[in-house]
Amino acid sequence: MEQPESSSLLHIAEVVHWIALAVMMLVYTLRLMWLFKFKGARDRQKPGEQGDTSLRPALYSLGNVAMPWAMESTRKGMGFYFSFIIFHLGVAAGIFAAFISGLYPPFLETAVVAYIFTVIIGAAFLVSVGRIVRRIVRPVLRLISTPDDYFSLFTLTVWFAIGVLAMLYLGGALEGEGYMVAYLFATSFFLIYVPFSKISHYLYYPFTRFWLGRTLGHRGSMSTIKG
Amino acid sequence: MTTKPKTYKVDKMVELLKPKLSRQVVGSLVGCVHCGMCNDSCHYVLSHPDDPKMTPSYKADQLRKIFKRNFDWTGKVFPWWVKAKMPMTDEDLEKLKDIAFGTCTNCRRCTFNCPMGVDTATLNRIMRGLLTRVGVMPEGVRVVSKDSWELGNQMGVLKEDYVETIEWLSEELVAEVEDDRAEIPIDKPDADVVYTINPREVKYDPRTISNAALIFYAAGENWTMPSWGWDQTNFGLFSGDDVLGGATYKHLADKHKELRGKLLVISECGHGYRSTRCEGPNWSATDQDFTMESSVMTMLRYVREGKIKLDKTKNSERVTFHDSCNNARSCGFYEEPRELLKEVVTDFQEMYPNRTENFCCTGGGGAMSMSEYTPRRLASAKVKADQLKATGAKIVVTSCHNCVDGLGDLIKHYKLDMEVKQLVDLVAEALILPEKPAVEEPVAAAAAPEAAVEQPAAAESARATDGPGAAEDHPSLEGKKILVVDDDPDTLAFIEMVLQDNGALTVTAANGDEALEKARAEKPDLITLDMWMPGKTGVDVFVELRNDPEISETLVCVISGRPEFRQVIYDRPVKPPEGYLDKPVAEDRLVLNLRKILHLRRKS
Numbered sequence A: 001m002e003q004p005e006s007s008s009l010l011h012i013a014e015v016v017h018w019i020a021l022a023v024m025m026l027v028y029t030l031r032l033m034w035l036f037k038f039k040g041a042r043d044r045q046k047p048g049e050q051g052d053t054s055l056r057p058a059l060y061s062l063g064n065v066a067m068p069w070a071m072e073s074t075r076k077g078m079g080f081y082f083s084f085i086i087f088h089l090g091v092a093a094g095i096f097a098a099f100i101s102g103l104y105p106p107f108l109e110t111a112v113v114a115y116i117f118t119v120i121i122g123a124a125f126l127v128s129v130g131r132i133v134r135r136i137v138r139p140v141l142r143l144i145s146t147p148d149d150y151f152s153l154f155t156l157t158v159w160f161a162i163g164v165l166a167m168l169y170l171g172g173a174l175e176g177e178g179y180m181v182a183y184l185f186a187t188s189f190f191l192i193y194v195p196f197s198k199i200s201h202y203l204y205y206p207f208t209r210f211w212l213g214r215t216l217g218h219r220g221s222m223s224t225i226k227g
Numbered sequence B: 001m002t003t004k005p006k007t008y009k010v011d012k013m014v015e016l017l018k019p020k021l022s023r024q025v026v027g028s029l030v031g032c033v034h035c036g037m038c039n040d041s042c043h044y045v046l047s048h049p050d051d052p053k054m055t056p057s058y059k060a061d062q063l064r065k066i067f068k069r070n071f072d073w074t075g076k077v078f079p080w081w082v083k084a085k086m087p088m089t090d091e092d093l094e095k096l097k098d099i100a101f102g103t104c105t106n107c108r109r110c111t112f113n114c115p116m117g118v119d120t121a122t123l124n125r126i127m128r129g130l131l132t133r134v135g136v137m138p139e140g141v142r143v144v145s146k147d148s149w150e151l152g153n154q155m156g157v158l159k160e161d162y163v164e165t166i167e168w169l170s171e172e173l174v175a176e177v178e179d180d181r182a183e184i185p186i187d188k189p190d191a192d193v194v195y196t197i198n199p200r201e202v203k204y205d206p207r208t209i210s211n212a213a214l215i216f217y218a219a220g221e222n223w224t225m226p227s228w229g230w231d232q233t234n235f236g237l238f239s240g241d242d243v244l245g246g247a248t249y250k251h252l253a254d255k256h257k258e259l260r261g262k263l264l265v266i267s268e269c270g271h272g273y274r275s276t277r278c279e280g281p282n283w284s285a286t287d288q289d290f291t292m293e294s295s296v297m298t299m300l301r302y303v304r305e306g307k308i309k310l311d312k313t314k315n316s317e318r319v320t321f322h323d324s325c326n327n328a329r330s331c332g333f334y335e336e337p338r339e340l341l342k343e344v345v346t347d348f349q350e351m352y353p354n355r356t357e358n359f360c361c362t363g364g365g366g367a368m369s370m371s372e373y374t375p376r377r378l379a380s381a382k383v384k385a386d387q388l389k390a391t392g393a394k395i396v397v398t399s400c401h402n403c404v405d406g407l408g409d410l411i412k413h414y415k416l417d418m419e420v421k422q423l424v425d426l427v428a429e430a431l432i433l434p435e436k437p438a439v440e441e442p443v444a445a446a447a448a449p450e451a452a453v454e455q456p457a458a459a460e461s462a463r464a465t466d467g468p469g470a471a472e473d474h475p476s477l478e479g480k481k482i483l484v485v486d487d488d489p490d491t492l493a494f495i496e497m498v499l500q501d502n503g504a505l506t507v508t509a510a511n512g513d514e515a516l517e518k519a520r521a522e523k524p525d526l527i528t529l530d531m532w533m534p535g536k537t538g539v540d541v542f543v544e545l546r547n548d549p550e551i552s553e554t555l556v557c558v559i560s561g562r563p564e565f566r567q568v569i570y571d572r573p574v575k576p577p578e579g580y581l582d583k584p585v586a587e588d589r590l591v592l593n594l595r596k597i598l599h600l601r602r603k604s
Helices: A008-037 A056-066 A078-103 A111-137 A139-144 A147-170 A178-196 A198-219 B008-020 B023-031 B043-047 B056-071 B073-077 B090-102 B120-133 B139-151 B159-177 B199-203 B207-219 B242-258 B270-283 B295-304 B325-331 B335-344 B371-380 B382-391 B401-413 B423-430 B442-447 B459-465 B489-501 B512-522 B538-547 B563-570 B587-603
Strands: B193-196 B263-266 B291-294 B318-322 B347-349 B395-398 B419-421 B481-485 B505-509 B526-529 B555-560 B579-582
Touching (some): A008 A078, A008 A198, A008 B023, A078 A111, A078 A147, A078 A178, A111 A139, A111 A147, A147 A178, A147 A198, A178 A198, A198 B023, B008 B056, B008 B090, B008 B120, B023 B056, B023 B120, B043 B371, B043 B382, B056 B073, B056 B090, B056 B120, B090 B371, B159 B199, B159 B207, B159 B587, B199 B207, B199 B401, B207 B295, B207 B423, B207 B587, B242 B270, B263 B295, B270 B291, B270 B401, B291 B295, B295 B335, B318 B335, B335 B347, B371 B382, B371 B401, B395 B401, B401 B419, B419 B423, B481 B489, B481 B512, B489 B505, B489 B587, B505 B512, B512 B526, B512 B538, B526 B538, B526 B587, B538 B555, B579 B587
Parallel strands (some): B263 B291, B318 B347, B318 B395, B395 B419, B481 B505, B526 B555, B555 B579
8 A cells, every 4th residue: 555655754754763873883883892992812722622713613602593402591491582583573673664664665565564564573562561571570580680671671662562553554554654753763762772771782692602602612612513 | 878988999809800801701791681591590590499699690790780880881871770880898798709609609501501692600700809809708718729829739738748648659559559660650750641630639539549540550651740730720710810720720831841741631620620721821821832631531542542441340330420510511521521431330321411501519619618608509409419319320420529529518418329439430440450561661652652551460359359458568557546436326336347347446435525535545546536526526626636735646537427517627726637538438438548647647
């Protein structure tokens, strides 16, 4: 279904959205520069008996996210693992939708595509609500959670909710571009807030996993080495 | 609102933290998302399900708070938003000490279960190190660190005691196999193998040294033990003190180079292996320019090369294997012991989970030296006890001295019907001893390594029948008057019987008062002393004994079922006991240790 021509508000939202992206990129760059300002530790030992000095164990460690069987915590918590997958697919779908809606509007105006995005983001919303409950109910998580943890999760949940409405609007099930405007502004807020919050963990993830794999691989205790 | 003044120690900690902030460490500090995935990987959590403070991320957060407050943007500007916070008072530091030392053994199981790759165990070790450097540490850590600095080994063994013990073991072995070439060389230059040990072996378990020497002899190895730099353990790993860690490592490395050894072999010890192999070079900022291996690998190589022959039917009871955390998770060393086990036992039962997923023995991370945390440690051992029980094994084998103590302790606490052994014991037990093994001389070694092969077995039968004390020309218990003190009639009867069988004259006492009375009246050569007795405890008896000029020089060997109180007796302001054994004590171990004590007295 074809959408009416964009209003000036929607246009402003799109512009803000791109500016926010630029800010995010800048802050991320500064974050990485800060991280790499610290010296890189070097394992001075000779490689272990089964040690591997190649990149293989580091890459294996990076691929850990797609191997729930590799860790006891994911192997025994498949439910949590799949909720993690849904949650992060929702984030990826939401960000993609925000940008593609400006770059190539017809893509999401196809009803089937819009509904697929609705389902993904909707599922992520449900997981996100579950995560809020989990964080509040479990004493362990209450103890370790910071205001940033709660706020990040809460605002993401709201963003998912607005995202569902925006996808329904793009798919033609709802009327009123206000959903899309709100969605783009919410996304902009995230793009700016994320580098300062715990959500920036995905920026660090590749490095922490890579370094851990490198170290343990060198010593021979990364499971891939032993087969 | 008033702000509490910051103790100078806190400022010092921040100063000390700065150089420890490598990219990897910072990655672990900023990477945690507080997802709680690490929670169920920790044995403290599993055994204390109602205490959220046991969760690994909470422990790591203690360092994270300091880091964020001082080094991270958000934490500097909006500390409350990310819970960035500085400890302020000495009480705060005491709480941190309790968390870092008393609720974590640095086993690294959480690290392996973190989807983000956060190395929580390393963060906890850094926290320990900061606290240690400002003098906030458990008393046991302080004592052991002091011994390491002053005497070069963590159990305060004097050089002359060490050398005399090795010489005595050497004489024993030579007599046992009736071959002079079975002697234990000390400081022999250009040896193919330089063998280093855990001081626990000299002090409490010399049989493991004899067993290793027997294996080297049977393999025809050209080997030696160093007179200095012989302690392969490294308390710097536990205290987090990299300076101590580096210095301890250098003792070994420098002595090895001085002796021009070809291969440094360390006895079965998880943290010793990790410290020497992996961490020592990093702590001392020196590249590892020599080759080293665990004695497990050495023994396995001997089997593969046909240098030793084994009869696995000698070890027919069901055996399981416990992976040391330091060996498995930090060094990737877990298949070799299994391969060797298959050569020395007939019934091996795997423990689950195992290898890098195995649970800690709960005595790791220096926990055995921190008696104030013993009740918590033993409660956390429930997970391990269940794991052991499920195997149905009678023997749990481990390649780590710390694990030997930790497992032994929990086996007693949970009343499991099993004992702990090391591979060196099983290999020595299964060894088919050649009549005259060809001990390689340095010159001949390169020319004919094949010469070191087994020959017809004959001495083996002599060794099998010769129990401790059988060698006639060596000091035995013959004619020695020994006062046995224990409130448990069964233990008393057992020790008395063993000693009498070995020629000793025994006197017994069932409580502290009686013990002191008989010690004064009988003037025994040696006293075996139980620590935990109703009324006057063994500690009280010991102190009174040491303060009585008439009997203060009497040799004392403590035999106790409460290893957690070991430190108590060593902390008394009197000369320490000459020996210490854990209950239940096996006959050969008892006799060997008492003979060692009597022998060292005779020499001195």
